[in-house]
Amino acid sequence: MVAPGSGAFTVEESQVKQAVVLTVSGEVDMLTAPQLEEAIRAALEARPPVLVVDLSKVEFLASAGMSVLVTAxxxxxxxxxxxxxxxxxxxxxxxxxxxxxxxxxxxRDLDSALGE
Incomplete structure (x- = not known):
């Protein structure tokens, strides 16, 4: 999913064992946070045992993005x-x-997040 007009923001969903992994890249700000929120909500609808939001490729995380994580x-x-x-x-x-x-x-990394 690419946010219109940003070009840099993406969210890619994958499955790793029982976990859904959302790999986020680019900038998460007030313009792109709604797309992240939408991706998280869509992933949660299936009630996976584990949902990992991987921000390791994010270049900027604004308060709007942090708010999405708390809500999630x-x-x-x-x-x-x-x-x-x-x-x-x-x-x-x-x-x-x-x-x-x-x-x-x-x-710190995906393996740690999946391992708990």
Missing amino acids: QAEAQPHTRLAVVAEGAATSRPIKLMGIDSVVPLY
Whole structure:
């Protein structure tokens, strides 16, 4: 899924064992966050045991994107375990600075997110 006008934002869905993995790339801001939210909601409709939102290819994460993650955590429970992959200044740093890592489980890589 490519957001109109952004060119850089994409969300790709894949299946890894029992988990649905959404690989996000580009910038997640107020213009693209609704597309991320839509992709997460669509994935949650099937009630997978695990939903991983992989932000390792995200170059910028605005507060609108972080809000989507908090909402996703609330909507996923109790049927789906949400895991967010974020490492580096563009993703894990703002998530930790805002305290969102106390609400949304954060992992350094996809293998760690899938392993729990």
